[in-house]
Amino acid sequence: MIEDNLNRIKSELPSGVKLVAVSKFHPLEAILEAYQAGQTVFGENRPQELFAKAQAFEQWLRGRKSDVRAIPLEGAQGVRTKDEFDAVEWHFLGHLQTNKLKMVLPYATLVQSVDSVHLLEAIDNWGSANDKVISVLLELHIGAEETKQGFHEEEILDILFHAGDYKFIRFCGLMGMASHTDDQEVINADFERIDTFMAYLVDLFPELKDFNQLSIGMSDDWRIAVQHGSTMVRIGTAIFGAREY
Numbered sequence: 001m002i003e004d005n006l007n008r009i010k011s012e013l014p015s016g017v018k019l020v021a022v023s024k025f026h027p028l029e030a031i032l033e034a035y036q037a038g039q040t041v042f043g044e045n046r047p048q049e050l051f052a053k054a055q056a057f058e059q060w061l062r063g064r065k066s067d068v069r070a071i072p073l074e075g076a077q078g079v080r081t082k083d084e085f086d087a088v089e090w091h092f093l094g095h096l097q098t099n100k101l102k103m104v105l106p107y108a109t110l111v112q113s114v115d116s117v118h119l120l121e122a123i124d125n126w127g128s129a130n131d132k133v134i135s136v137l138l139e140l141h142i143g144a145e146e147t148k149q150g151f152h153e154e155e156i157l158d159i160l161f162h163a164g165d166y167k168f169i170r171f172c173g174l175m176g177m178a179s180h181t182d183d184q185e186v187i188n189a190d191f192e193r194i195d196t197f198m199a200y201l202v203d204l205f206p207e208l209k210d211f212n213q214l215s216i217g218m219s220d221d222w223r224i225a226v227q228h229g230s231t232m233v234r235i236g237t238a239i240f241g242a243r244e245y
């Protein structure tokens with residue numbers, strides 16, 4: 001079922017849009033099923049859970065490795081090594097407290113949910129101490145909900161004007177969540193706003209070479225998001241089914 005869901009989504013997803021399979025609250029078995037169906041990018045929103053799953057996955061991989069032969073690729077790339085073939089990306093999508101960085105940053109390929117300067121500074125400090133540049137997206141508040149996390153436009157501008165101060169941060173783009181509603185017009189307007197702002201930032205900060213990712217679109221609204229410049233969709237329920245909290 002997971003494989004069917006993945007294939008259905010991938011057949012509709014424009015090429016160039018990355019699919020992040022949001023595996024939060026689902027067991028490792030579900031991740032393995034998706035992985036064996038070819039999915040290599042997973043999203044988690046709780047530090048402890050990302051940490052535990054990343055470790056369990058590595059362990060599973062190590063146990064399986066002896067069976068895997070190097071897989072020859074066509075073209076100039078030659079033969080992909082076992083390690084490269086097995087690489088998965090873990091993306092962190094949730095609220096990140098600074099005392100949990102050590103559970104997340106060693107494993108996360110991308111922290112999509114940076115929503116405060118305090119967090120940004122803490123990540124930069126962790127990167128400095130561990131000699132690792134951390135890739136992040138800045139979360140823009142676009143939905144109608146009061147409580148929804150994220151920066152306002154002016155705050156993001158302010159951060160990016162000082163991007164050079166964060167030596168251990170790679171600014172890769174924006175993440176946003178549309179209003180929680182069935183009203184397609186509202187969702188359209190939310191995504192339109194973040195897409196426009198993204199284009200404005202890319203123009204304004206040409207020196208930020210990696211600032212090119214727009215992470216918008218979830219199970220119920222990703223089709224709308226890809227019409228508004230999404231480069232990365234984060235889909236959970238439509239792949240793994242309903243979550244049991």
Ligand SMILES: *Cc1c(COP(=O)(O)O)cnc(C)c1O
Nearest residue numbers: 022045093218219234235236237
């Ligand atoms: C849970 C979550 C998703 C996936 O939501 P679905 O509706 O299950 O696709 C995407 N993005 C973030 C930030 C999430 O927390």
